[in-house]
Amino acid sequence: MGKTKRKTLPPEAVRSCTVTTKMTAAERRKIREIAARYNLTPSDYMRHRALGYEPPSALTAEESAMLRNLDGCRVDILNFANALAGESGIEIDAAMQDIHLAKVIKDYHALILGRGDYLPLSSQAMR
Helix, strand or coil, X not given: CCCCCCCCCXXXXXXXXXXXXXXXXXXXXXXXXXXXXXXXXXXXXXXHHHCCCCCCCCCCHHHHHHHHHHHHHHHHHHHHHHHCCCCCHHHHHHHHHHCCHHHHHHHHHHHCCCCCCCCCHHHXXXX
């Protein structure tokens, strides 16, 4: 298999100039840590900041934990949805009231989707 050819950039888009600066080891470490938080290289992070750009926002530790928790629930939610696939709206609503997953889904609906007006599944199906 041959090598993949790199995309050719117009001359004005090629980054060929460098800026050298001196800093302490602690400053370098801090720049690397901050850049890593934004999934940027130190060079990209410093270029963003020097040109007045805000680095792309990164998730907070709390948001990351919430997403990992939600991802961990994914299989359970799919299994639950599949189990209820053949049930009527009334049976689904009754099952949702008896299971803690109903709270998780309601909280997800309000927090992630930004809506507090949760509708039971049977009501959503009517829309």
